[in-house]
Amino acid sequence: MRKVLFWSIWAGFAVYAFVFAPPNQPDTFELIKNLSTGQWEGINPLIVSLFNLMGVFPLIYGCMLFIDGKGQKIPAWLFASFSFGVGAFALIPYLALREANPDFIGKKNIFLKLLDSRIVGIVLSIGAIVLVSYGLQGGNWSDFFQQWQTDRFIHVMSLDFCMLCLLFPALLGDDMAKRDMNNPVLFWLVTLIPLFGPLAYLSIRKPLPDETFDEVVTKQKAVVN
Secondary structure (H helix, E strand, O other): OHHHHHHHHHHHHHHHHHHHOOOOOOOHHHHHHHHHHOOOOOOOHHHHHHHHHHHHHHHHHHHHHHHHHHHOOOOHHHHHHHHHHHOHHHHHHHHHHOOOOOOOOEOOOHHHHHHHOHHHHHHHHHHHHHHHHHHHHHOOHHHHHHHHHHOHHHHHHHHHHHHHHHHOHHHHHHHHHHOOOOOHHHHHHHHHOOOHHHHHHHHHOOOOOOEOHHHHHHHHHHHHO
16 A cells, blocks of 8 residues: 555656646746856745755755665665655655665665764754745745746645655654654654654654674664563
């Protein structure tokens, strides 16, 4: 049922984005180019903020996916990489294909140690606060809603942001289990606070155990005995 649910969400989102969303505008490519190259003059700060937050979210998910991927048969790095370009369109298939993985077995390499570090969560949190503040202080909401209603790029990007906020709990439970963080209150706080809930979690979560398979088996035998 979980796999069916995620594939249904992915199919529904894709059909809506390409069939029912507003049409593309003639200046969409120019807008994307300017947003990507930092030429933000004349662009609504809300759109600038949203566009850059869509770069923060793949980093948030990367801190979860690469760790979760160690226990999966599918390459998490592939989905994490594509998420920088297409957001939830790349992440939902991973969530549909992955299996439950509440344990972390093995040694952390340098890359995983970096992703597991609370410092990464803190840095991403600071960046997100700056971006949100920039958008809220100078943003024009009426212009944003008008573009949301008429421009497919703005419309789908906004929905993609909401989808990324909603999907985080799909990985959160297993990640908390890996760290022996059995805290339902924390789970729901992280789940119900968009963007900053996941960022706060990355900033406070316990480090992963760095154990070999033999060490895990020995510990499990000791618990049984």
